[in-house]
Amino acid sequence: MTPKDFISIADWPRASIEAILRRAAELKALRRECSPVRSLEGKSVLLYFEKPSLRTYVTFGVGVSELGGTPVYLPPGQVQMGDREAIEDVARNLSCWCDALVARTFSHRLVVELARHGSMSVINGLTDDLHPCQAIADALTISEVGDLESDRLVYIGDGNNVANSLINLAGVLGMRLTVCTPEGFEPGSAFVERGQALAELSGAEIVLENDPHAAVKGASFVYTDVWASMGQEEEAEARRRAFRGYQVDTDLLASAPAGARVLHCLPAHRGEEISAEVMESGQVLVFDQAENRLHAQKAILEALLAPDT
Numbered sequence: 001m002t003p004k005d006f007i008s009i010a011d012w013p014r015a016s017i018e019a020i021l022r023r024a025a026e027l028k029a030l031r032r033e034c035s036p037v038r039s040l041e042g043k044s045v046l047l048y049f050e051k052p053s054l055r056t057y058v059t060f061g062v063g064v065s066e067l068g069g070t071p072v073y074l075p076p077g078q079v080q081m082g083d084r085e086a087i088e089d090v091a092r093n094l095s096c097w098c099d100a101l102v103a104r105t106f107s108h109r110l111v112v113e114l115a116r117h118g119s120m121s122v123i124n125g126l127t128d129d130l131h132p133c134q135a136i137a138d139a140l141t142i143s144e145v146g147d148l149e150s151d152r153l154v155y156i157g158d159g160n161n162v163a164n165s166l167i168n169l170a171g172v173l174g175m176r177l178t179v180c181t182p183e184g185f186e187p188g189s190a191f192v193e194r195g196q197a198l199a200e201l202s203g204a205e206i207v208l209e210n211d212p213h214a215a216v217k218g219a220s221f222v223y224t225d226v227w228a229s230m231g232q233e234e235e236a237e238a239r240r241r242a243f244r245g246y247q248v249d250t251d252l253l254a255s256a257p258a259g260a261r262v263l264h265c266l267p268a269h270r271g272e273e274i275s276a277e278v279m280e281s282g283q284v285l286v287f288d289q290a291e292n293r294l295h296a297q298k299a300i301l302e303a304l305l306a307p308d309t
Contacts, residue, residue, distance in 0.1 A: 040069030091118030171198025
């Protein structure tokens with residue numbers, strides 16, 4: 001039995017997450033063989049995006065279509081949720097027409113409330129707190145070239161929604177994860193505590209660090225993200241100063257093992273959190289991650305809407 005919604009990886013059992021990853025790999029292989037899968041025939045999935053998006057928007061739209069379902073885009077200004085109409089009323093209305101909702105929002109509470117008041121499945125396409133679909137794609141990418149349990153994943157940068165979801169992922173799957181941030185930019189304590197609680201069950205190792213050169217020693221994968229996320233644009237200059245020395249560049253990678261691979265959830269700000277040289281190097285897996293968003297999300301959709309597939 002799996003949860004109705006996909007809002008946080010931490011709410012799903014390990015066996016279900018592992019099944020999603022296996023199915024994502026199968027769907028990737030079937031797509032490359034041009035073998036159609038129509039598991040969402042007759043299903044409608046609403047896409048509600050408050051934040052700009054390339055990967056989440058395109059991959060969910062394409063993914064729903066390829067599985068035989070119908071994607072429907074609802075612009076935020078069309079409904080003015082919480083202003084023109086109450087969240088609970090919107091959730092109940094949408095549940096009359098749609099089988100699932102993909103919500104990409106600023107407020108994490110909004111996604112939780114939509115799931116609480118509606119009967120449709122709700123998928124967290126990104127909030128200020130979490131980015132679970134990205135983390136599942138990351139796990140698929142790592143598993144294709146390495147080992148999720150034994151290889152160390154080192155995240156360098158801001159303790160943001162991506163870092164929080166990687167902590168959830170590591171805690172559930174028993175991964176070895178280091179999160180390295182400047183002092184004052186660590187992940188939220190609630191996410192760390194939840195991750196550590198999960199780690200006690202899975203055998204995961206979750207470490208917080210402030211020294212990037214110390215952090216990457218022994219890393220199989222070095223991961224970074226933007227220093228100023230959407231909604232933090234006014235902090236961008238102050239964050240550039242605070243994050244000096246945290247750029248994933250050739251100097252930092254010299255402290256990592258020679259075979260370390262580089263991950264980034266994109267969009268990348270070349271010259272800030274990652275150098276252009278590294279971004280164009282043979283070490284990066286960033287476009288593999290981007291491709292795997294499609295396959296991972298198709299597997300998530302099936303887990304929610306076609307669990308017997």
